[in-house]
Amino acid sequence: MLDKLLTLCGFSSEEIEKERSRVQRAFQKINLTDEDVARGVNRIETYFDTELMGIRKGLGIYLKEFVGLILAREEKKKIIYSMLPSLGGNPAAVANVVSKDYLAAFPDLVFVFTLGQMFGKLDYVLDAAETHCLPAGVAHCGSNQVRLGRYLLHLTPIPDLHISWGVLCDEAPKLDDLLAQHFGIPTVFINRCQDGWVVVDGVPRLPERTVKYIAIDMKRAVDRIGETLGTKISDDAMRASLVRVLNYFNYWYEIGQLLKNDPIPIHQVDLGIFHTFILQCFQDYDELIRAAQILLQELRERVAKGIGALPKGTPRVLLSGATSACDPGIATLIEEVGLGVVVNELQIYGPNGEAIPQVGGIADLGTANPYEVMAKLFATNSAFMDMGPRVHVIEKAARIWKVDGILWWVHANCRTYATDALMIKDALEKRLKIPVCFIEGDVYDPRIYNVQQQRIRMETFAEMVKMSKMKKEREQGKA
Amino acid sequence: MVSAGLDLGSVASKAVLMENGKVIHSIIRCTEGLNLQRGEDFLNHFLQEANYDRSAIQFIGATGYGRISASFADRVTSEIICHARGVNHLIPNARTVIDIGGQDTKAIKINREGEVIKFEMNDKCAAGTGRFLETMARALGIPLQKMGDRSFQSSHPCSISSVCTVFAESEIISLLAEGNRLEDIVAGLHLSVAKRVQSMVQRIGLDQEVVFTGGVAHNAGVHSALEKILAQKIVVPDSPQLTGALGAALLYQD
Numbered sequence: 001m002l003d004k005l006l007t008l009c010g011f012s013s014e015e016i017e018k019e020r021s022r023v024q025r026a027f028q029k030i031n032l033t034d035e036d037v038a039r040g041v042n043r044i045e046t047y048f049d050t051e052l053m054g055i056r057k058g059l060g061i062y063l064k065e066f067v068g069l070i071l072a073r074e075e076k077k078k079i080i081y082s083m084l085p086s087l088g089g090n091p092a093a094v095a096n097v098v099s100k101d102y103l104a105a106f107p108d109l110v111f112v113f114t115l116g117q118m119f120g121k122l123d124y125v126l127d128a129a130e131t132h133c134l135p136a137g138v139a140h141c142g143s144n145q146v147r148l149g150r151y152l153l154h155l156t157p158i159p160d161l162h163i164s165w166g167v168l169c170d171e172a173p174k175l176d177d178l179l180a181q182h183f184g185i186p187t188v189f190i191n192r193c194q195d196g197w198v199v200v201d202g203v204p205r206l207p208e209r210t211v212k213y214i215a216i217d218m219k220r221a222v223d224r225i226g227e228t229l230g231t232k233i234s235d236d237a238m239r240a241s242l243v244r245v246l247n248y249f250n251y252w253y254e255i256g257q258l259l260k261n262d263p264i265p266i267h268q269v270d271l272g273i274f275h276t277f278i279l280q281c282f283q284d285y286d287e288l289i290r291a292a293q294i295l296l297q298e299l300r301e302r303v304a305k306g307i308g309a310l311p312k313g314t315p316r317v318l319l320s321g322a323t324s325a326c327d328p329g330i331a332t333l334i335e336e337v338g339l340g341v342v343v344n345e346l347q348i349y350g351p352n353g354e355a356i357p358q359v360g361g362i363a364d365l366g367t368a369n370p371y372e373v374m375a376k377l378f379a380t381n382s383a384f385m386d387m388g389p390r391v392h393v394i395e396k397a398a399r400i401w402k403v404d405g406i407l408w409w410v411h412a413n414c415r416t417y418a419t420d421a422l423m424i425k426d427a428l429e430k431r432l433k434i435p436v437c438f439i440e441g442d443v444y445d446p447r448i449y450n451v452q453q454q455r456i457r458m459e460t461f462a463e464m465v466k467m468s469k470m471k472k473e474r475e476q477g478k479a
Numbered sequence: 480m481v482s483a484g485l486d487l488g489s490v491a492s493k494a495v496l497m498e499n500g501k502v503i504h505s506i507i508r509c510t511e512g513l514n515l516q517r518g519e520d521f522l523n524h525f526l527q528e529a530n531y532d533r534s535a536i537q538f539i540g541a542t543g544y545g546r547i548s549a550s551f552a553d554r555v556t557s558e559i560i561c562h563a564r565g566v567n568h569l570i571p572n573a574r575t576v577i578d579i580g581g582q583d584t585k586a587i588k589i590n591r592e593g594e595v596i597k598f599e600m601n602d603k604c605a606a607g608t609g610r611f612l613e614t615m616a617r618a619l620g621i622p623l624q625k626m627g628d629r630s631f632q633s634s635h636p637c638s639i640s641s642v643c644t645v646f647a648e649s650e651i652i653s654l655l656a657e658g659n660r661l662e663d664i665v666a667g668l669h670l671s672v673a674k675r676v677q678s679m680v681q682r683i684g685l686d687q688e689v690v691f692t693g694g695v696a697h698n699a700g701v702h703s704a705l706e707k708i709l710a711q712k713i714v715v716p717d718s719p720q721l722t723g724a725l726g727a728a729l730l731y732q733d
Contacts, residue, residue, distance in 0.1 A: 460557045463557070
């Protein structure tokens with residue numbers, strides 16, 4: 001069964017022979033049993049489109065990160081962890097460029113994808129965190145619960161350094177402070193300048209001060225990474241790390257553009273894997289690029305042949321939030337009720353609302369300040385923006401992608417995202433005159449937010465979208 | 480045209496049979512057991528009672544939490560859609576629907592075609608639902624059906640501050656122990672339900688006419704509390720529990 005799992009994760013037969021014992025070692029270390037592996041096989045076959053080799057490779061990348069994390073100390077790596085957000089490339093990823101003896105990772109999301117989405121076995125990690133100090137019913141982010149649970153259950157080694165961000169999250173740095181004291185984890189905090197985007201004469205503008213502030217703080221964190229690793233991290237190394245990210249962005253952008261076609265060539269749950277890759281570190285970026293190339297080619301072939309993952313004419317929606325990190329049943333439910341996601345907010349950047357062609361094709365950053373490039377990229381994503389500019393940019397994206405509705409999925413346990421969610425919904429409804437559905441959720445926690453609970457809202461929203469679309473087409477004389 | 484509509488709720492199962500747009504038979508029964516056979520069994524029981532042959536039915540629509548057991552239906556959809564259609568059929572001027580069922584509460588804004596424009600629902604918490612009132616009736620030792628009448632005898636409704644059914648139960652026991660009149664407590668509970676609905680209605684925007692459906696609509700005390708809190712006349716159709724099933728039966732029109 002393990003071989004079947006690895007095959008579904010895009011491992012070649014040679015790779016299976018080479019990696020099998022290492023994977024087994026990792027699984028044994030965290031008590032992933034044969035039953036869990038069998039469940040993993042079943043869940044992959046149920047939720048993911050394994051006809052696409054690109055998707056298999058994507059799953060494999062997450063699995064390899066998972067194994068690497070668990071065995072890092074045993075394999076004598078120096079370990080740097082980071083967490084959300086890293087929308088412009090994760091500064092910790094530079095460690096992976098400097099040396100293969102270092103491991104930089106974003107473990108929480110890796111665990112959400114593997115232990116959660118793949119194996120359906122994340123509940124006990126969340127339970128452990130709740131028993132300790134992040135109880136249920138008190139709006140604690142699933143991502144933060146995973147982080148605490150990982151340490152409590154000794155699923156991953158204590159790192160040599162943890163990079164914490166207070167940029168989008170108020171709870172995470174507080175938790176990281178507690179983890180630092182409780183587990184002795186050396187931690188450095190990256191801060192945010194609260195001056196976000198503003199809309200001036202109808203055009204969103206990002207204050208230069210904001211970019212510089214974040215850039216300076218990222219540099220401070222990276223200098224600390226260097227101290228931890230016993231090496232100086234040069235701007236060139238940082239640029240090399242960022243170029244890897246930007247090269248991936250190019251492919252991710254091209255993949256995203258294919259969703260402008262009808263029929264939609266890929267399921268949202270599959271695309272979600274590649275969406276969250278922009279948040280990660282990854283030891284082997286070449287493998288990531290290869291996976292993206294394969295997927296892009298496969299999807300281009302589908303589009304050329306008119307093959308869709310969903311029927312032609314499926315109503316198109318914009319999806320906010322990180323549903324990519326949720327129970328895959330939710331992304332599947334969106335399609336079950338007859339809707340197709342064509343753009344995710346992770347793809348929406350200011351000021352124009354489109355994905356990021358402005359950084360596409362960059363293979364050489366010259367002597368650009370890599371921290372400012374990263375900070376600007378990060379701060380340009382819609383999810384970073386405050387309400388006014390965010391609505392402005394989402395509206396643009398909705399028109400560019402010609403969506404029939406918006407599924408405003410909100411991380412309800414996140415004060416940053418939950419505070420203005422209803423106001424954003426109302427604003428988008430008013431501006432776009434299309435149905436906008438507000439759905440609450442959390443980062444992978446099916447104990448609290450599950451598919452059956454969401455079904456009635458999604459079904460109703462789907463009917464509303466279909467009606468709205470039909471009426472518009474009638475008015476435009478297409479019916 | 481003969482159509483049947485099923486609303487397979489968590490507390491009650493409802494069905495209507497329609498002939499050329501008129502209801503010729505209906506049924507409301509307590510839901511017994513949640514299994515995949517439930518829908519079929521209920522339909523057969525209903526048709527037997529109505530003395531109607533299944534082969535004569537041209538369309539079957541189904542809704543409710545138990546709709547997964549109605550795979551035989553020609554169309555299955557959410558109860559929000561069905562309540563909207565059902566209310567529109569009964570009261571064409573209706574523009575706001577408040578549905579309080581056994582385990583959730585919904586506020587639905589509809590247009591003149593009975594299409595849903597906006598909706599809000601409380602489906603995470605029992606407070607403000609039929610379940611809440613059942614629990615409180617049990618705690619107070621009075622029949623659920625008598626709550627409405629008892630509340631009209633109140634002179635000073637108690638303020639119930641808890642937002643949770645479990646905590647509210649503790650709270651009313653304390654209120655009883657402090658010597659508060661049962662009628663005042665019941666009136667306070669009804670106001671508490673109405674306030675929870677108020678915030679949902681405010682979210683979708685209230686347009687006349689406002690219609691109240693669901694099993695809790697039989698409770699005149701809640702009806703009165705809603706009218707007071709929303710400062711609106713609120714219409715309760717003759718069979719407020721059947722609007723979902725009615726809407727399901729009308730789905731053939733799509």
